[in-house]
Every structure is written in C-alpha cells, then in structure tokens.
Amino acid sequence: GQNIDQPTEMTATEGAIVQINCTYQTSGFNGLFWYQQHAGEAPTFLSYNVLDGLEEKGRFSSFLSRSKGYSYLLLKELQMKDSASYLCAVTDSNYQLIWGAGTKLIIKP
C-alpha cells in the first residue's frame, strides 16, 4: 500500500528553527509537496521537490532524498503565525496525490 508518515504534533519556540520530517512509500514518485493548513482553512502550497536536494524559499526550506523516501520541511525564525498543520503529499506513478495526515505545529512565545 501507499503510505506517508509524519509526526502528529510538534512544539517549538518563537524565533527558533524546527524541522518536520516526512517519509513515504508510494508506487512511483513524481514529486513531493508541502502544504500549510491553518485550522479551519484550506491547504496552501509551500514547496515542491522532484530532484534530490534542498529548495530554499525565504524562511522555509524543503529537502528531498528519493533513495531514502524522505523529505523534511525546515522553518526558520519561527513566528506565531506559523502555528498550523503542515501536510506532506507525494505524486505517485499515476500522478495521484497521496497525502499525509499532517503535522500540527504549535509555536510558544
């Protein structure tokens, strides 16, 4: 079966750095997405990785290792507004998007 694993919940301090990990087992791979979802709202696109390595976009970076079936989302200089769920999703060989359940990130002052 297809599976995306990510921690259920993480806590971090305002101004700090946090890394949210995602591992996947899918039938084929055509890219990995990270989405941010605030409570009661729709997911919004954060990043896309299809090749190995680090993609940096402002305070957020995303890393991919296809051989390990592993990705992480790195958030720097955390702000209170970063409190949200972060969903990892993988496009499989049929170009279907397989979603993780999300990691709820709690930021404390």
Add this chain to the structure above:
Amino acid sequence: DAMVIQNPRYQVTQFGKPVTLSCSQTLNHNVMYWYQQKSSQAPKLLFHYYDKDFNNEADTPDNFQSRRPNTSFCFLDIRSPGLGDAAMYLCATSSTSGGANEQFFGPGTRLTVL
C-alpha cells in the same frame, strides 16, 4: 486575482436531506478535485475531473455525485447525507500544462449534518 471559490462556506443540512456544494475557478485549470477532510486527517480524494473526464475513487460512496458543466464550475451532490458525512469539503484545481502541477485549494465548505 485568479482564485478558487467555494459556496457556501458553511452548510447545515438534515440527515437524509440532499445538499449541493459548489466550486468555481478563474485559473482556467483543466483538472478539478473534490476532497473530504475530517479533523486531524489527511484530505481524502472523492473524485476528480481531467477536463471533462470524470474519475471516481474506488472507495467513494455512491451517495456522492459530481457534475462539471464547464471548465469553471464543479458541483458536489450528497444525495442522502449521514452523520458521518459531516466534514470539510475542499475543491482544488491544477493544470497539467507543465511545472509542479500543484493544487490550488478553495476555502472549503464545512458541512454539518443534524
């Protein structure tokens, strides 16, 4: 601004009373999706349209139907809502014209079944 619009944002219906949720987009994307998302769970794909081609997920209940009369609009019909159908319903679009093909989501419709 180009966007995905869902109406209504909040919908209350009674057990067994049909309800229709609507989605429209100004992005001119050829693919449209309907997801069901319950609290602290991953979005669950119900169906998607690739242009006019309808694709139903194998485990989507028959109680759920969809229509896409044109590129811009897509509807989700729940014929006889049960208590277990209370959830957030998300519409999303994407383009297969190249690039990351990321999905753009509407704000969602939160359905309550009484």
